[in-house]
Amino acid sequence: MRLSQLFTKTSKTAPADEVSKNAQLLIQAGFVYKEMAGAYAYLPLGLKVVENIKQIVREEMNALGSNELIMTGLQRKDVWEKTGRWDDETVDVWFKSKLKDDTEVGFGWSHEEPIVEMLKQYIQSYKDLPVSVYQFQTKLRNELRAKSGIMRGREFVMKDMYSFHDSAESLEAYYNQSIEAYKRVFDRLGIGEETYVTFASGGAFTKFSHEFQTICDAGEDVIYLHRGKNIAVNEEVIDDAVKELGISRDELEKVKTAETGNIFNFGTQKTDEMGLHFTGQDGTEQSLYIGSYGIGITRVMGVIVEKFADERGIVWPEAVAPAKVYLARLGTETEVVRAADELYNELTKQGIGVLYDDREEARPGEKFADADLMGIPYRVVVSAKTVAANSYEIKRRSSNTKGDPELVNQTQLLKIMSSPI
RNA sequence: CGGGGUGUAGCGCAGCCUGGUAGCGCGCCGCGUUCGGGACGCGGAGGUCGUGGGUUCAAAUCCCGCCACCCCGACCA
Numbered sequence A: 001m002r003l004s005q006l007f008t009k010t011s012k013t014a015p016a017d018e019v020s021k022n023a024q025l026l027i028q029a030g031f032v033y034k035e036m037a038g039a040y041a042y043l044p045l046g047l048k049v050v051e052n053i054k055q056i057v058r059e060e061m062n063a064l065g066s067n068e069l070i071m072t073g074l075q076r077k078d079v080w081e082k083t084g085r086w087d088d089e090t091v092d093v094w095f096k097s098k099l100k101d102d103t104e105v106g107f108g109w110s111h112e113e114p115i116v117e118m119l120k121q122y123i124q125s126y127k128d129l130p131v132s133v134y135q136f137q138t139k140l141r142n143e144l145r146a147k148s149g150i151m152r153g154r155e156f157v158m159k160d161m162y163s164f165h166d167s168a169e170s171l172e173a174y175y176n177q178s179i180e181a182y183k184r185v186f187d188r189l190g191i192g193e194e195t196y197v198t199f200a201s202g203g204a205f206t207k208f209s210h211e212f213q214t215i216c217d218a219g220e221d222v223i224y225l226h227r228g229k230n231i232a233v234n235e236e237v238i239d240d241a242v243k244e245l246g247i248s249r250d251e252l253e254k255v256k257t258a259e260t261g262n263i264f265n266f267g268t269q270k271t272d273e274m275g276l277h278f279t280g281q282d283g284t285e286q287s288l289y290i291g292s293y294g295i296g297i298t299r300v301m302g303v304i305v306e307k308f309a310d311e312r313g314i315v316w317p318e319a320v321a322p323a324k325v326y327l328a329r330l331g332t333e334t335e336v337v338r339a340a341d342e343l344y345n346e347l348t349k350q351g352i353g354v355l356y357d358d359r360e361e362a363r364p365g366e367k368f369a370d371a372d373l374m375g376i377p378y379r380v381v382v383s384a385k386t387v388a389a390n391s392y393e394i395k396r397r398s399s400n401t402k403g404d405p406e407l408v409n410q411t412q413l414l415k416i417m418s419s420p421i
Numbered sequence B: 001c002g003g004g005g006u007g008u009a010g011c012g013c014a015g016c017c018u019g020g021u022a023g024c025g026c027g028c029c030g031c032g033u034u035c036g037g038g039a040c041g042c043g044g045a046g047g048u049c050g051u052g053g054g055u056u057c058a059a060a061u062c063c064c065g066c067c068a069c070c071c072c073g074a075c076c077a
Helices: A021-028 A044-063 A077-081 A112-119 A168-189 A235-245 A269-274 A297-308 A334-349 A364-374 A384-388 A410-418
Strands: A032-036 A039-042 A074-076 A095-098 A104-107 A131-140 A155-165 A195-201 A208-215 A221-226 A231-234 A253-267 A277-279 A285-287 A289-296 A325-329 A354-357 A378-382 A392-396 A406-408
Touching (some): A021 A297, A039 A044, A044 A155, A044 A168, A074 A077, A074 A112, A077 A104, A112 A155, A168 A208, A168 A289, A195 A253, A208 A221, A208 A235, A208 A297, A221 A235, A231 A235, A269 A289, A289 A297, A325 A334, A334 A354, A334 A378, A334 A384, A354 A364, A378 A384, A378 A410, A392 A410, A406 A410
Parallel strands (some): A325 A354, A325 A378
Antiparallel strands (some): A032 A039, A095 A104, A131 A155, A208 A253, A221 A231, A221 A253
């Protein structure tokens, strides 16, 4: 992508009405636009990040044998009434409206009930099971108060997966597989080491559910952590968990975290309430077991910004960055332009994402500052100097890599660029 | 939803206390000089001062209502 064609601009000043680091930087760098409190539009660069995160999640969900689909934003009242969750007293985040003929409809804050209802049409026999489906959906929740930028909004993108089984054992096996899949997701997103499978309140069927909690000061949760034993417990169930797991509270470290994912065993309650059954091998009607598995896509994006940003701006892990390299062209001399264009074409041809700063009016300092603010992993400079030396200058963005920019030839550059993430 | 704070140019702000021609920086447009870490000079454009009402000869400024945004708390199957 050429910056000269990108309509967004960076700003030297952070927006005054945002306090959270993620919203400030994402707005400053032109990744998101705030439409209203708790609702952000994703601009080209921000959208690229969202899509990169989604793609990683998609690959891992597909590897679990799950089927991607997309449910509707508008939802039926009667479907939710079956489980008593249409009631505003029970679910206090509903956005509701009416059709022209006065039929009440809800805006999807979750999709469990509609998916169960939908699957009644397709699941009748044990031969149809197990089934796993997932989607990336914009969830709409009428939160009393939006906060923390894109980490806690009224409109956000979530991956939600649901699995359906003919036995508790089948569900449990899949549940455990999904834990491993989630770990791979967070590893690939670059926050695996800081994300803990955490015991949390379970609900009707199991004593505990599992949350994926990422250490983050801007998060809303508090967990108790034993890094050595890799045990994490949400504050809300700490007393129960200490008893259950036979650990002492004193050996646990208290840390602030953001809930980036959660998985939940529903047992058969919801399918029974909604009348989703199957015929077993013995010809009798039996109850289905459901698991539900969420990952907050846009929240993950916010957490990544919060965790890695430094005083110069965002620092994206390579796997989610909107581009792998920021190509800064300094100068407008014919040979400089030619060299930069050629490199841009070559990198693009090789499938390497490039943000090409071909702006004629921007001075070097401005380009460097933008490269830093946008958090692109590599910065490559093409200038009269580098052309004369028949080389390119390359520098990593990440704050933990020290050292000045180095000059490399095209072969070396391409080798670095195509190296595994 | 309770408490607190803030709304003035695209962005960041001053002006309000003490009413009297709406200002600064960044950004934007034009010309010139510059050109490796957000350059400089000259010229220029851009404003329902959140909104509705009230007081006054006169309101960005004083009073009342409303709206929006932010923070703390509560809430977060």
